[in-house]
Amino acid sequence: MQPGSSYLRCRARAGTTDNVCELLHPEEALYREIEEEFIIIQDENRIDPMEVSDLLTTKKVTITNQKLPERTNEACGELYQRNGRAYFMRVYKVGLPLDDVIIYDGEEDPNGKSLDRLVAVVPLSKLEGWVMPVKVFRSRRRVEPRLIDLSGNQTDTLEWLRKNTKKLYELL
DSSP states (O other): OOSSSSGGGBBBOOOOSSSSSHHHHHHHHHHHHHHHHHHOOOOOOOOEEGGGGEEEOOEEEEOOSOOGGGEEEESSSSEEEEEEEEEOOOOOOSSSSSGEEEEEEEOBBSOOOOOOOOEEETTTTTOOOOEOOOOEEETTTTEEOOOOOOOHHHHHHHHHHHTTHHHHHHHO
């Protein structure tokens, strides 16, 4: 695939549930995490990522409330377990060209200060070792791409991406 292809505009993110409702409806935690941490700016306006994204995941997950089985919930996604944690994973295709947007991680510390994390867009085929990102963003602006190290076990979601690269290409 060439730079600018749709695989460059996929995003995976993991977060925690804030309440029991989110445990039973993990898609709600996912939406909240996307809103908090995946910020897209286009023409100086914040864009709702969900309005410009298509859900590619079709696998169904059933979450059963053992106390109230009649409140069973079914959602599109995949449950992934690693290091004693369970993740609800979905794949979305974001339908905006990278050249037209600024992407930043809106996560804040407990005092409300931005963590100002680097956001690097890398091809699915390059999730190991030293990688030159296609685009890099920091402090709500584009910055010059530089090599980043994706060696070893860094995050559980990166491991999920590595294990599911073939499936992700098929979805795209």
